[in-house]
Amino acid sequence: MGFVLAATGSAVGLGNIWKFPYMVGQSGGAAFVLVYLVCIALIGVPILVAEWMIGRRGQKNPINTMAQLAREHGHHRSWALVGGIGVLAAFLILSFYSVIGGWSLAYVRDALTGSFTGLDKGAIGAAFEGFLARPLELFGWHSLFMALTIAIVAMGVSKGLERGSKLLMPALGLILIVLVGYGATTGSFGAAASYLFNPDWSKLDGTVLLAALGHAFFTLSLGMGIMMAYGSYLGEEVNLLRAARTVVLMDTIFALCAGMAIFPIVFANGLDPAAGPGLVFVTLPLAFGNISGGLVLGTLFFLLLSFAALTSSISLLEPVVELLEERTALTRVGATLVAGVTIWALGISALLSFNLWSEVKLAGLNIFDLLDYLTSKFMLPLAGLGAIVFAAWKLEQTSVKRELRLGDTGFAIWTLLSRYIAPIGVLYVFWNNL
Numbered sequence: 001m002g003f004v005l006a007a008t009g010s011a012v013g014l015g016n017i018w019k020f021p022y023m024v025g026q027s028g029g030a031a032f033v034l035v036y037l038v039c040i041a042l043i044g045v046p047i048l049v050a051e052w053m054i055g056r057r058g059q060k061n062p063i064n065t066m067a068q069l070a071r072e073h074g075h076h077r078s079w080a081l082v083g084g085i086g087v088l089a090a091f092l093i094l095s096f097y098s099v100i101g102g103w104s105l106a107y108v109r110d111a112l113t114g115s116f117t118g119l120d121k122g123a124i125g126a127a128f129e130g131f132l133a134r135p136l137e138l139f140g141w142h143s144l145f146m147a148l149t150i151a152i153v154a155m156g157v158s159k160g161l162e163r164g165s166k167l168l169m170p171a172l173g174l175i176l177i178v179l180v181g182y183g184a185t186t187g188s189f190g191a192a193a194s195y196l197f198n199p200d201w202s203k204l205d206g207t208v209l210l211a212a213l214g215h216a217f218f219t220l221s222l223g224m225g226i227m228m229a230y231g232s233y234l235g236e237e238v239n240l241l242r243a244a245r246t247v248v249l250m251d252t253i254f255a256l257c258a259g260m261a262i263f264p265i266v267f268a269n270g271l272d273p274a275a276g277p278g279l280v281f282v283t284l285p286l287a288f289g290n291i292s293g294g295l296v297l298g299t300l301f302f303l304l305l306s307f308a309a310l311t312s313s314i315s316l317l318e319p320v321v322e323l324l325e326e327r328t329a330l331t332r333v334g335a336t337l338v339a340g341v342t343i344w345a346l347g348i349s350a351l352l353s354f355n356l357w358s359e360v361k362l363a364g365l366n367i368f369d370l371l372d373y374l375t376s377k378f379m380l381p382l383a384g385l386g387a388i389v390f391a392a393w394k395l396e397q398t399s400v401k402r403e404l405r406l407g408d409t410g411f412a413i414w415t416l417l418s419r420y421i422a423p424i425g426v427l428y429v430f431w432n433n434l
């Protein structure tokens with residue numbers, strides 16, 4: 001139970017409520033959603049299980065685990081790179097994740113002080129634009145979010161947070177469902193549903209494929225060694241496939257509910273679905289400003305969203321800290337500070353992308369987009385590919401069959417997925433983009 005909670009805490013976060021809806025909007029709707037769901041089922045689930053399995057066998061940090069398992073099975077030690085890319089990706093992701101966590105905290109204040117009450121879409125959009133244009137303010141919220149993350153990891157109280165999430169996650173889910181209910185009153189519910197689930201396949205191209213694949217990794221916290229690290233605490237008694245079903249189901253439900261809460265508001269108000277990273281921050285406040293009890297609901301929503309973001313951000317910081325702790329003379333607190341402050345500093349360049357440095361670009365991408373692109377669309381799929389290839393081709397397979405408690409048919413399906421479909425899927429999407 002504790003394990004499933006921790007894994008769900010890492011998985012459910014800004015990826016579901018902030019990132020998923022705006023990526024859907026930027027990719028043109030249902031074609032992205034359906035490809036994303038296929039990626040989750042055929043690639044995400046096998047890789048999640050593979051990471052847990054590798055972690056449980058190795059019982060160490062991702063780099064050492066990969067190195068040790070490779071050695072035991074007589075393979076090259078460069079497999080440790082799979083763990084290495086993952087830790088680096090976690091480092092880079094947290095830098096911009098914390099910026100958005102900061103937005104969420106800022107919106108707790110705004111909701112609480114009634115800033116949304118009676119505002120129309122123009123005013124809410126302008127307020128968000130104004131917020132982005134004030135780097136000092138973004139800096140303050142990013143710093144607060146990162147300080148909270150650092151404090152929790154340094155004090156080693158993540159467990160307490162997990163126990164809290166048992167109550168708070170369902171509460172967040174409940175508010176989302178209320179918002180979906182609000183969407184049903186806007187008159188644009190049907191439009192939103194068809195936007196999300198009725199695909200226009202002409203919108204599907206290599207870019208959309210890569211975005212869907214990358215987001216499947218991001219949302220399930222895959223390819224970062226995080227799930228591998230969690231696996232290292234797992235006892236033999238845990239049924240991996242059943243645990244994966246729970247985590248993936250929860251994650252998917254949160255994402256789809258977020259979509260069904262946000263898009264009715266988008267269409268009812270004639271907003272731009274492709275507005276980008278601000279989408280959730282300019283849609284939901286419209287609902288909070290116009291429904292009775294919106295003040296309480298809005299405050300609770302952004303509070304719980306910040307909490308969900310925190311359970312994810314501590315899971316991003318943990319592997320970096322553990323690595324530093326093992327490889328240097330630093331104590332846990334020292335390692336947390338060094339890692340946290342470095343990540344915080346990198347995050348500053350990410351938040352400047354929304355204002356002072358918006359024109360600082362590499363390959364057409366600002367620093368924020370670049371960090372996102374490099375991790376989601378490159379490092380995570382690559383590291384995840386390494387994990388699945390290792391588990392499916394390099395581990396002794398009779399023990400895998402036993403570990404997954406599969407019969408002959410189940411194992412045949414697992415073999416098909418893990419050996420062929422998942423790796424070929426990742427390679428195909430990569431190749432498509434080259």
Ligand code: PHE
Pocket residue numbers: 010011012013014015016093218219220221222224226312313315316
């Ligand atoms: N999976 C988290 C989310 O969807 C983000 C995350 C990515 C957390 C990677 C940990 C590691 O918000």
Ligand code: NA
Pocket residue numbers: 010011012013015016218219220221251
């Ligand atoms: Na997620």
